[in-house]
Amino acid sequence: MSKKESFRTEIRLSGSGGQGLMLAGHILADASVIDGYRVTLSKSYGPESRGGASRTDVIISDEEIYYPEATRFDCLLALMQEACDKYVYDVKTKGILIVDTTHVKNVSVMNTKVYELPFTNIAKEKLGSVLPTNILTLSFLVKITKAVSLESLEQAIRETVKPAFVDLNIKAMNLGYELADNYEK
């Protein structure tokens, strides 16, 4: 994603309640603030604390952002099949789709660059927990899309997550970068 004179990047993180997407969205928005951009972060979720459809939209721009929800995505992250089915057609032409193949088995798209990895399983195997899947996928997304700088992302993670989980999440972040680098090869 190149940042032109005037840009507006719309990113939707979607999945199910409990997957940490609200936190991931917050970190991404925080990182864009550190980078000096304008940003809005809006959320949509059900009344339940786990389960149910959940999404968070981050819009990064250098101009005033009026409508705070993403309508045409430069990047869509889908951690669940339902989320992927529901939003995939609103990804921009030449936009980016990132899916977690642990939960998303069927992706039908054209003209969209798709990155498929079993993020949840990778987190379980390499980090010993599914909890940092959100940071793993977010850092993968940031490395691929260059939506924010890596320094800002790391700073935002360190400032946002609870002190006891900083190390685990930084590990997840580095693993996300690694996955992205290897994917591009």
Place this chain on the structure above:
Amino acid sequence: MTTKKTEKKSGKKNVKKRVLLQGNEAAALGALDAGVNFFAGYPITPSTEIAEIMATELPKRGGKFVQMEDEIASICTVIGGSLAGAKAMTATSGPGFSLMQEGIGFAKITETPCLIVNVQRGGPSTGLPTKPSQGDIMATRWGSHGDAPAIVLYPHTVKETYELAIRAVNLAEKYRTCVVLLLDEVIGHMSEAVTLPDVSKYRVVNRIKPNVPPEWYKHYDENQKYLSPVASYGEGYRFHVTGLVHDAYGFPTNNSNEAAIMMHRLKKKITFNIRDLVQIESFHMEEAEIAIFAAGIVARSAKQAVIKARKEGIKVGLIRPMTIWPFPDDAVRKMLKNVETVIVPELNQGQMIHEIERLAKDKDDGKIIKMQMVNGELITPTQILHKIKEVN
């Protein structure tokens, strides 16, 4: 005598860095910066963050936070706190706001300053807890029985939420009444990068204290139509507080003259000061042939639609009320005169549109087009743009 204004000016220009702030956080910070030192409430989605922040912040600042058993108790405790001299507030959403209606009437008739933040959610009853709706616009005006005016402010960005929270507390103190800060769920829950100016840039209004001996003190001075000095309990001044129609000392009365004076004052203090209370934003209205009238989150969709339509050469603008009650009658009359069509998008089945229709008496006035949505989703800029093109 008018209200005392505490105005401080900062010496240096304070350069503050931009922070990511949530709408509910902004409402809480604004209230705190306006001097709120007492919160009694019952947490409810989508307003919960306000109670959370107040519970954390108030004890640090020497204030008090009380979690009540329900919303009826919450509003009563807020009124009690205010009568004892605190700047008091609560935060709630539709179901809690319904329970508070009796207390709101009590705050209005007893002329007790307080702030209620109502973060609107969908549907009647418990409705759609996490979805946006503008279903409470008329409830904030007419929810409580007994024909008293209302002051309701309606921000559309996180930064404006902070500013209007300060203003809401100020207006409550100045006009001795219950003021509602009305938020959309999306505004309450969304975060934006904002630079908050130094708090000293904002004026903070405090109640003026009586300067007469206690035996001369009248809590409701009939010679002061509004904005009279007010004592708090515990300061040595004696006054009575009742929900019954009362005389100058607060004691119940059935005397029609005294009733007329009291009811007249409740109304006059709002209508006489309409220019102090009403605030609107006029957005690209120059030479506009089509006007959109929208508040809160819908105004943000409208702004984006207006910018797109203007690029295509369509003469369209937006009038956005920042004060929804009292209603900006003059601005709406002017708008109706100057444009051919008015589009009224709102997230309900038609509330603000009734006010526009009320004001559209002249047969030469612009045609009024409704746009309504109640499915828990937002009206998008594209939908408004389509409507603009349809009527153009």
